[in-house]
Amino acid sequence: MTPFIEIRDLTVRFGEVEALRNVNLEIMEGESLGILGRSGSGKSVLLHVLRGVEPFENISGQVIYHVGRCARCQHVEPPSKVGEKCKCGGNLEPFEADFVTLGINDADRRDISRRIAIMLQRTFALYGDERVIVNVMRAVEEASGGSISVNRAADLLDEVNMSHRMMHVARELSGGEKQRVVLARQLAKSPMMLLADEPSGTLDPKTADLVHESIRRAVGDFNMTMIITSHWPDVMVELTDRAVLLDHGEVVSLGKPSEIAAEFASMAGKMDDRKEVKVGAPILRCRDLSKRYISIDRGVVRAVDEVNLEVYEGEIFGLVGTSGAGKTTLSKMLNGIILPTSGGIWCRVGDEWVDMTVLGADQKGRATKYMGMLHQEYTLYPYRSVIDNLTESIGLALPFELAERKAIHTLVTVGFSEEEAEKVLSKNPNELSEGERHRVAMAQVLIKEPRIVVLDEPTGTMDLITKIDVSKSVLNARDELGETFLIVSHDMDFVQNVCDRAALMRNGKIIHVGTPDGVLSLMTKEEEEEMLGN
Template identity: 50%
Template sequence: MSKSVELITIEHVSKKFNGKVVLNDFSTTLKTGEIVGLIGRSGAGKSVILHMLRGSTEYAPDTGRVLYHVNRCCTCGNIDLPFEGKPCSKCGGDTQVETVDYWSLPEHDPLREEIRGRIAIMLQRTFALFGDKSVIENVLEAIDERTPKRVEKAISLLEFVNMAHRTMHIARDLSGGEKQRIVMARQLAKDPLFFLADEPTGTLDPYTAEIVHNKLVEYVKEHNICMMFASHWPEAIDRMADRAYWLDAGEVKMEGEPKPITEKFMEGYHFEKGQIGNVGQPIIRLDNAEKHFFSVVRGVVKAVDGVTFNVDEREVFAIIGYSGAGKTTTSRMIAGMSPATEGKVEVRIGDDWVDMSKDGVAGKGRATPYIGVLHQEYTLYPFDTVLQNLSTCIGVNMPAELAKMKAIQVLISVGFDKKDVNRILEAYPDTLSVGECQRIAFAQVLIKEPRIVILDEPTGTMDPITKVIVAKSVLRARETLGETFVVVSHDMDFVQNCCDRAAFMQNGKVVAIGKPDDIIKQFDLRGSDDEDIQKEQE
């Protein structure tokens, strides 16, 4: 490996949104071959730093500088790692080391565009794939058509992220974990000098998360680039980071070796075991339910293959398993969003059992209006305030004062502090952190007071304290409103301490149902070695 040189210098950057300081006087450096981790609660300023480094216009620093150190070719203008005297990797020409003050350049300056083009980023819960195209086509889209041996490069990237066995699969049919790895391959296709990642493994099962961790570290070290990533997961910081920063309300609270920082961050985190509620009679039942579809390339695909179980009224029921097991498809069948091709999926409304495979409003099951869904890839209306997102935008018709009162109640229930609620109500989603937006999306579901709530990865990008608050919100809604919850999650802490029962899915089938503690222990869902990971993914 070449000697370590400085790639990025961040000098005393600060940023405000709507008069609120979201980042205050942050400074650091990133060197070749180095990985820096950011940890902190939602809204701490982690994503602000990443978007500032990415060059997103709305995240330009109010004060301070972001300096990129690069080798620039005197002949073709290509940029490389800043190793003095090293010839251009593109044309072999002479290069010179330049320090670029990124935010001092005009918005469409060619050098600024060149640097931005060499920055790879993986965002929270944003897969950004062409859903109707195959996996290989998605990767090819990210590779310049003039690149020699373009197809070979795409296949090599898929092999690197352990997705070669999905080469011809259609992107929309992939699991969340598989999509995340295709996103990684697309980003690596840029031949990045700088890699940024915002909660890259927050919604992944432990096995897939370990694959992503390993591959990110491997790429950074082998290619001698630098990486900065943000995570709420101490395990991710410990596993990947060489150095870490703990941020709180835009301020650096602690910096240094990862382990002492994550241990300090987790002090006081306590997830109390929830008690099984006073459940009623079955309200959801699946009887040999199947979801098969036909692909020209793959033939018949058995996404869900003969699933049978009941969920009782007021129960918090988890569906767990590795990426691609059929969890999300099963939850969509219950919601009437993806009707079963065989078997039965029924939901009880009052005394009537409704077949969710039969068309209702907009081609969905007739019980869909009674079901609230928090999707893994949720969206908020960016040009409307949070209050509007919680009222008029989702079709809740009530007097303005009542709507505001309900919105305040539901925001507090999902973990917002009372003193911050009025500010949050007037804010626009783009000015809030991803973790805050996730809680607002959860509030959108709860404000309608549905009979059944389906949560797909509800806590993946939440900090530990917020997860406790959300868990309590779920249990409170169960007790006070009589709501039933179906939770699809890879967060074993949440499942273990919030859910009454868990169904473990594998290859489209339910292979075990029982108490979360027993299921988690039986299938070793807190981690394994690389050989087991590889076997499961293949």
């Protein structure tokens, strides 16, 4: 049987770095192939080469598509359709196209690329102010200038279990709902192949399961070939027929998803034993803290309800709970981003307690300048080098030699070796892996010398190996810089690895404060499903 795609000796370089090295792989029509690998292993680069809409300056080898194409209208179908009639009345004949030798403006390459759907991590690409059903209808208009009926768009939303949100405005959807609308938009183009790059990487396990189920159903109903990357080995087992393990751009293993997942998990190793750390006196406290919102649909919403809490200097403190429990709202109040409806917040600066509810440079402003926050959807300046991102771009004006020294020291603190830190300074963010970008973003917060750092879902898009690296980065930053961390996370494994104490939130209230293991023992089944997955 002729493969759908043949990849022969594929190599892609970015400067001195080989993102892919002599990759050889065959993908059969109708197959679901999983790609596992640590951050920076080349997973996303491989998917973008297969998509065929981006230029790569330094690329060699072959990526050959075997398809059926109509000579009359240039419509493309998978190879099993060769010999059948095209919808225009012409015949589908055998056709080959090498994406490496054909330029991105070549008509043959574009004909095939139009039949390939893609879902990207951290990118939803929706019309935020348009209704969901309009977003799906506009997908065909963008791709070919054609149109689909309202009924057809509604059918596609049924396919991805989003019919109950079709009249919602897209920007008001949750992350998992947006990702399913993205899938419906791609299905509207009647693709022959789906490329899914970490499609649930930023989602909690419970929401990710909904996205995975939608993908599984769509692949079966539309008879698509699928290639999916994920940092969750379970996804490989659940969604794929075969799996590939990539490491440093090379194919290390190819075989059964369960075996490849186990091999990848073994690469992660384990955390070092935690050292006992003595924390200091309280540095942040709140009393009877509440935040209420008025909702037309729900009336008075108690996002945070009469919370009492103390965080100690040098402590790594976790806020855990299901979506809507109030942990993000609480963290933003403690960080001075939003004001409470009632209650008090105080932060110790030196030996003095500052009232965070009183505005002004001598009150709240005196404390917030020593606070930093790394959002889950962090942003680096894409066209500035790493050293610029760590200095000038964030208003940190230093002589170059001092800036370089401070930047290297901070990068080492978050997990780079000194040699790696020196090399990465001149690179732009798009030359880095996802894990490297996250560490640079953390360095961007730490280089301002905060006393308290809030991390919002710091491991949301990471593979197992990078999660361990980030865990070590947080612990090392506490040891080297004396930072106090407040971590908002769905990832209970991460919380158990790094946090000294944690608070379990439910319906705006704190249910329990204690060790991570103690918090875990008090979780409901729903909370375990969302924060622990399978």
